[in-house]
Amino acid sequence: MKTNQSPRSLIKIGILGLGTVGSAVAQAIAKRPELGLKVKKGCDLRKVKAPFPVTRSAMEVINDPEIQIIVETMGGVNPAKQFVLAALKAGKHVVTSNKELIARHMDEIMAAAKRHGVSVLFEGAVGGGIPVLNTIRDNLAGNRIDEVYGIVNGTTNYILSKMTEEGAEFATALKAAQKLGYAEANPKSDIAGYDAAYKAVILAATAFGAKVRLADVYREGIEKIAAEDIAYANDIGYVIKLLAIAKRAAGKVEVRVHPALVAKSHPLSNIHANFNAIYIKGEPVGELMLYGQGAGGGPTASAVIGDVKALANAEYGMRNAELRKYQFKKIEEIESRYYIRLQASDRHGVLAGIAKAFADKKVSIAAVNQKETRGSTATIVILVHKVAEQNLVAALRAVKKLSVVKKVSNVIRIL
Amino acid sequence: MKTNQSPRSLIKIGILGLGTVGSAVAQAIAKRPELGLKVKKGCDLRKVKAPFPVTRSAMEVINDPEIQIIVETMGGVNPAKQFVLAALKAGKHVVTSNKELIARHMDEIMAAAKRHGVSVLFEGAVGGGIPVLNTIRDNLAGNRIDEVYGIVNGTTNYILSKMTEEGAEFATALKAAQKLGYAEANPKSDIAGYDAAYKAVILAATAFGAKVRLADVYREGIEKIAAEDIAYANDIGYVIKLLAIAKRAAGKVEVRVHPALVAKSHPLSNIHANFNAIYIKGEPVGELMLYGQGAGGGPTASAVIGDVKALANAEYGMRNAELRKYQFKKIEEIESRYYIRLQASDRHGVLAGIAKAFADKKVSIAAVNQKETRGSTATIVILVHKVAEQNLVAALRAVKKLSVVKKVSNVIRIL
Numbered sequence: 001m002k003t004n005q006s007p008r009s010l011i012k013i014g015i016l017g018l019g020t021v022g023s024a025v026a027q028a029i030a031k032r033p034e035l036g037l038k039v040k041k042g043c044d045l046r047k048v049k050a051p052f053p054v055t056r057s058a059m060e061v062i063n064d065p066e067i068q069i070i071v072e073t074m075g076g077v078n079p080a081k082q083f084v085l086a087a088l089k090a091g092k093h094v095v096t097s098n099k100e101l102i103a104r105h106m107d108e109i110m111a112a113a114k115r116h117g118v119s120v121l122f123e124g125a126v127g128g129g130i131p132v133l134n135t136i137r138d139n140l141a142g143n144r145i146d147e148v149y150g151i152v153n154g155t156t157n158y159i160l161s162k163m164t165e166e167g168a169e170f171a172t173a174l175k176a177a178q179k180l181g182y183a184e185a186n187p188k189s190d191i192a193g194y195d196a197a198y199k200a201v202i203l204a205a206t207a208f209g210a211k212v213r214l215a216d217v218y219r220e221g222i223e224k225i226a227a228e229d230i231a232y233a234n235d236i237g238y239v240i241k242l243l244a245i246a247k248r249a250a251g252k253v254e255v256r257v258h259p260a261l262v263a264k265s266h267p268l269s270n271i272h273a274n275f276n277a278i279y280i281k282g283e284p285v286g287e288l289m290l291y292g293q294g295a296g297g298g299p300t301a302s303a304v305i306g307d308v309k310a311l312a313n314a315e316y317g318m319r320n321a322e323l324r325k326y327q328f329k330k331i332e333e334i335e336s337r338y339y340i341r342l343q344a345s346d347r348h349g350v351l352a353g354i355a356k357a358f359a360d361k362k363v364s365i366a367a368v369n370q371k372e373t374r375g376s377t378a379t380i381v382i383l384v385h386k387v388a389e390q391n392l393v394a395a396l397r398a399v400k401k402l403s404v405v406k407k408v409s410n411v412i413r414i415l
Numbered sequence: 416m417k418t419n420q421s422p423r424s425l426i427k428i429g430i431l432g433l434g435t436v437g438s439a440v441a442q443a444i445a446k447r448p449e450l451g452l453k454v455k456k457g458c459d460l461r462k463v464k465a466p467f468p469v470t471r472s473a474m475e476v477i478n479d480p481e482i483q484i485i486v487e488t489m490g491g492v493n494p495a496k497q498f499v500l501a502a503l504k505a506g507k508h509v510v511t512s513n514k515e516l517i518a519r520h521m522d523e524i525m526a527a528a529k530r531h532g533v534s535v536l537f538e539g540a541v542g543g544g545i546p547v548l549n550t551i552r553d554n555l556a557g558n559r560i561d562e563v564y565g566i567v568n569g570t571t572n573y574i575l576s577k578m579t580e581e582g583a584e585f586a587t588a589l590k591a592a593q594k595l596g597y598a599e600a601n602p603k604s605d606i607a608g609y610d611a612a613y614k615a616v617i618l619a620a621t622a623f624g625a626k627v628r629l630a631d632v633y634r635e636g637i638e639k640i641a642a643e644d645i646a647y648a649n650d651i652g653y654v655i656k657l658l659a660i661a662k663r664a665a666g667k668v669e670v671r672v673h674p675a676l677v678a679k680s681h682p683l684s685n686i687h688a689n690f691n692a693i694y695i696k697g698e699p700v701g702e703l704m705l706y707g708q709g710a711g712g713g714p715t716a717s718a719v720i721g722d723v724k725a726l727a728n729a730e731y732g733m734r735n736a737e738l739r740k741y742q743f744k745k746i747e748e749i750e751s752r753y754y755i756r757l758q759a760s761d762r763h764g765v766l767a768g769i770a771k772a773f774a775d776k777k778v779s780i781a782a783v784n785q786k787e788t789r790g791s792t793a794t795i796v797i798l799v800h801k802v803a804e805q806n807l808v809a810a811l812r813a814v815k816k817l818s819v820v821k822k823v824s825n826v827i828r829i830l
Binding site: 024027028029031032035106107110123129130131134135138139140141142143144149205208209210211212216218224225226228229232233235236238240241243248249251252253254255256258259260261262263265266267268269270271272282283284285286287288289290291292293296297298299301302303304305306308309310313314323324325326327328329330331333334339341367369371379381383409410412413414415 | 439545626651653658667673718743754824
């Protein structure tokens with residue numbers, strides 16, 4: 001095994017499609033020279049400003065003999081498919097974030113990669129910045145994966161969250177999502193569950209090594225969910241989420257996308273707005289959940305670069321981390337909000353005295369609650385705004401000296 | 416790059432320490448021959464039954480010329496450290512789940528690995544089955560990591576969860592945890608935050624490439640948290656969790672372990688019992704959270720085997736997934752619980768008729784709620800127990816035919 005070697009030269013990348021994701025990939029690579037990557041050429045039909053040559057010809061990028069890895073961030077099946085196949089044929093590794101392409105043609109693309117002795121990775125196609133595919137494939141390699149399910153479409157999760165928080169009807173929430181750019185003008189691919197179905201296909205294929213066609217996925221969207229259903233579900237302790245589910249049982253596989261009631265005690269119930277979260281059940285790992293931003297340029301670029309880097313590393317062997325010396329912040333320098341519980345006399349003016357002691361040390365009170373009184377002693381709970389720990393410590397020293405304060409019972413930082 | 420090659424022969428593993436984790440590793444490897452791994456020898460001071468030779472001499476395992484990867488699952492610093500260094504010197508890759516060893520001696524161990532041209536991986540040392548270190552190192556390679564924080568100690572999380580759910584005091588909850596085996600007879604390493612501090616060191620080193628000594632970690636345990644604090648925190652929308660926090664700001668690093676109030680809207684607030692969860696903030700990925708079982712033989716074995724497999728794969732190049740054909744379950748065959756909302760006449764005997772229609776198709780009702788009545792129409796919400804979808808569909812067909820039922824407004828599956 002080749003270990004601890006530095007690449008002798010930068011790995012050259014070509015990017016097909018310089019939209020939101022493609023340009024975020026280029027930017028992140030430019031920001032981190034320590035990655036050892038360089039975007040040599042990009043392709044886009046529009047005029048795009050970039051610190052590398054941009055051509056309208058994808059084949060010019062693919063056929064550049066210096067380019068070792070092609071990043072496909074065009075989206076859609078055509079012409080992305082022919083370019084990906086051409087890149088593989090030219091002996092280039094491919095990284096793509098194109099969920100529709102992979103969901104519809106994974107089999108053909110994988111076979112082409114195998115034939116040409118190269119690799120295709122597509123972490124960015126599911127869950128944006130969440131490394132779910134690589135986690136299943138690499139870190140969970142020792143497991144039998146039994147089930148993968150979760151929230152994989154940010155648009156529908158935003159709409160359902162909005163309906164839940166505001167009691168809004170579907171049509172109103174959809175309009176709000178469109179206004180904010182979370183939903184397309186033609187939102188069908190998201191709300192009818194097609195986007196989630198692409199991701200379900202990819203998850204099932206990755207988790208079970210299953211050939212899955214889109215037609216094998218049972219699909220229901222969120223169009224029929226009423227504000228009433230959300231309210232009734234809430235009454236009995238549930239929220240409604242659009243889930244993609246892939247399960248294996250008794251040699252069969254089930255793959256489906258539909259809305260579901262999720263118990264509020266389940267971690268998936270707490271996934272709000274345009275976040276994604278994916279649950280994995282395996283043996284021996286038990287349960288895992290991965291949560292993060294499921295779309296957008298930055299998160300998807302993170303996934304794409306992770307894949308590019310994995311391919312580049314495979315060329316040069318594994319490298320152990322080199323540790324550097326940093327300065328450490330002392331706990332006194334750290335800023336935090338705080339919860340303070342104290343015992344004081346149950347007398348007029350007590351709070352004024354405490355408030356003054358805090359103010360003198362520039363500690364700003366966010367909330368005060370007088371709790372139960374026992375005899376002449378009241379419990380007071382104080383929350384303070386963000387402040388350096390040394391100021392809080394000084395303020396508490398002054399508070400303890402007040403004759404009306406019997407005891408500072410506890411001080412706990414707030415995340 | 417060597418791609419799509421099968422290993423010509425099995426990769427031979429030696430395991431030092433056949434306790435809970437070591438024997439779970441051996442079992443999982445034996446169960447999954449497709450991994451291409453074989454445990455050739457184990458070492459333990461006790462008599463252990465195993466389908467491979469077990470010796471009391473670690474050096475005999477380390478010096479076996481056929482063994483390529485040493486798994487160290489003994490725990491503790493001595494003698495684990497000398498065996499790990501000896502294995503590296505002998506040119507063997509090492510995978511360890513030993514958090515104390517890595518937290519205290521990462522620098523020396525990494526230097527030894529570099530010197531001998533081999534690798535050390537230790538995913539199992541933090542977060543049990545949660546692949547947090549490899550996620551940061553590999554999938555997030557394109558990011559600048561700014562912050563890593565979370566719940567990394569199951570014992571304290573179990574105790575705090577118990578205190579929260581039952582209003583129990585610390586001492587009572589600790590005893591319950593000890594009774595269930597979630598806390599040691601001498602629980603100091605967990606409750607005083609030492610275990611979390613080891614993990615904080617490893618997280619900070621992995622995320623920032625920082626040399627961190629244990630002495631650099633500010634540490635507070637959960638001994639001082641009172642039932643009262645948990646109740647007051649609850650009143651204002653918070654739960655209390657023990658957090659490990661590693662942050663980078665303005666060229667400095669802060670690493671700390673202490674209890675904190677966490678808002679109920681934050682995903683970390685929902686991490687119960689002995690689960691772990693780790694939050695990562697990076698640029699461009701944004702926020703990620705990884706959740707899973709943070710300890711135990713199975714989950715830790717999953718992490719260890721993931722590392723072993725990564726080392727083995729690096730030897731033989733990346734392999735593309737081979738997809739297989741599976742049978743798919745039709746939606747009619749799928750079993751689920753269901754939520755049903757329907758409109759019926761607000762008349763005596765309506766529920767009896769509906770209940771009979773369900774019972775006739777073997778659909779068992781779990782709960783019925785009559786909601787608002789408008790004019791003569793009542794909204795009824797029914798939850799049914801797990802049943803095959805085809806039975807539910809047949810029952811709903813019968814329900815729709817009842818003269819008292821005006822409309823089945825919605826049917827939603829329950830996760």
